[in-house]
Amino acid sequence: MTRTEKSRLPSAGGTTLSRTRRLVFRSLLSLLDVLPWPWGEELLAGLFVARAFVGVRRLRAALEWASRQPGSRGRWRLAVALCWHHGRFVGRAALLGLRHPEQFRRHLVLRGEQHLRAVVGATILLGFHLGPPNTAVALQVLGHRVRAMGAKRISRGWAREAWQPFQGPEALLWVPGDWHRGAAMYQALHVLQGGGTVSLAADGIGRPAFALPLSGGTVRISSGWLELRRRTGAQVLPVLKHLDGRTLVLTVHPPLPPCASPLEREVEVCREILQRLLDDYVRQFPEQCYSLAFPG
Numbered sequence: 516m517t518r519t520e521k522s523r524l525p526s527a528g529g530t531t532l533s534r535t536r537r538l539v540f541r542s543l544l545s546l547l548d549v550l551p552w553p554w555g556e557e558l559l560a561g562l563f564v565a566r567a568f569v570g571v572r573r574l575r576a577a578l579e580w581a582s583r584q585p586g587s588r589g590r591w592r593l594a595v596a597l598c599w600h601h602g603r604f605v606g607r608a609a610l611l612g613l614r615h616p617e618q619f620r621r622h623l624v625l626r627g628e629q630h631l632r633a634v635v636g637a638t639i640l641l642g643f644h645l646g647p648p649n650t651a652v653a654l655q656v657l658g659h660r661v662r663a664m665g666a667k668r669i670s671r672g673w674a675r676e677a678w679q680p681f682q683g684p685e686a687l688l689w690v691p692g693d694w695h696r697g698a699a700m701y702q703a704l705h706v707l708q709g710g711g712t713v714s715l716a717a718d719g720i721g722r723p724a725f726a727l728p729l730s731g732g733t734v735r736i737s738s739g740w741l742e743l744r745r746r747t748g749a750q751v752l753p754v755l756k757h758l759d760g761r762t763l764v765l766t767v768h769p770p771l772p773p774c775a776s777p778l779e780r781e782v783e784v785c786r787e788i789l790q791r792l793l794d795d796y797v798r799q800f801p802e803q804c805y806s807l808a809f810p811g
Contacts, residue, residue: 541670544609548671552612553761556603559611563602564595573598573809580808583731584801596802603758604805608648610672616656616681623653624759627767630752631659634770637707637749639740640714641771644806645796646756647763651714652681653756654765662706664688664699664715688713700739707747714754715740717789718806725786729797732807736789741782745774751785753792757800768792 543562547555567574577594584593613619631638640661642650651663663686673682680686688702700721703713721739744751753768771788775781797804 544606544611545671547606548609548611550612552614552618555611556606559606560599560602563605564598567594567598576809580731580804581801584797585730593802597805597808600758600803601805601809604647604803607763608668609670610675610678613672614675615677619653620656622762623657624762624764625654625657625767626764627769630767630769634750634752636710637747638712639707639744639749639751640712640767641717641740641751641753642714643734643753643755643793644716644718645734645793646800646803647758649763650754650756650765651686653763654714655681655686659712661712661714662686662688662703664703664713664719700743703743704746707743707749713743713749717753725782727786727790727793729793729807730801731797732804732810734793734807736786741785745778748774753789755792755796757796757803 544559547559549555550558567577574594577597578590580597581590581593610619631640640650640654651661654661655663665687668682672678688699688706703715706713717736717740718734719737719739721737721742724736724738724741727734727736740751743749750770750773752770754765755768756763756765758764771785772781775784797807
């Protein structure tokens with residue numbers, strides 16, 4: 516069914532179809548979760564590759580992304596790797612087969628930890644929707660006190676007793692029911708005013724601040740973290756992550772320059788730094804940039 520044909524369906528029918536697909540996908544995740552790690556994750560990655568060849572639209576998007584990457588290792592190979600990694604990221608977000616945080620910790624590497632330990636007081640860890648998920652969880656597993664901004668995680672893996680501490684208020688900033696930006700920002704503000712650390716996505720909630728044009732796509736940076744920074748004086752450390760085989764590698768970069776006047780100059784300085792970081796990331800890990808290849 517094409518996108519145009521879907522748009523012609525009655526809204527109620529479309530909603531029912533979406534709900535059915537979600538239920539089927541959740542059932543699939545539950546089945547894969549029974550398998551020892553990383554079997555379920557690997558199978559899901561293979562299914563995402565198969566889905567791309569069945570649904571031509573996604574395959575075309577992957578090939579288009581691959582064709583825009585300079586010096587890539589072959590258009591088809593990169594397109595397949597992109598779909599493969601997307602499936603692995605979805606599996607990792609659902610904790611497929613990961614029974615205990617210690618099992619997760621054994622496959623973690625933290626680079627730039629000295630930048631994190633050198634910061635005193637309010638800190639914003641600025642992530643991006645690039646690469647694998649669970650940045651804040653990885654830092655929490657490694658013993659860092661971080662509050663993550665986001666909705667409560669829902670999957671069979673997260674329901675395990677061993678993972679419950681990472682779902683509680685000491686680990687997660689979330690709002691019951693519908694996600695509400697104002698309430699989430701208020702909670703983050705409260706944590707930062709108390710000298711705590713908050714992890715949030717630069718391309719997440721908030722009004723648009725500026726855009727970063729990258730090879731094959733654009734990352735739209737929101738203003739939420741800028742507002743929090745100016746109100747609390749928090750230091751902002753960009754955090755990028757990638758998979759090296761089955762290992763999640765987190766890289767904490769040096770803090771952005773402190774707040775300055777005028778605001779336009781401050782934003783421009785931050786934009787230039789983030790542009791360099793993300794340009795370098797896309798050049799190194801084009802197969803892990805699913806949010807740029809499959810926007811929306």
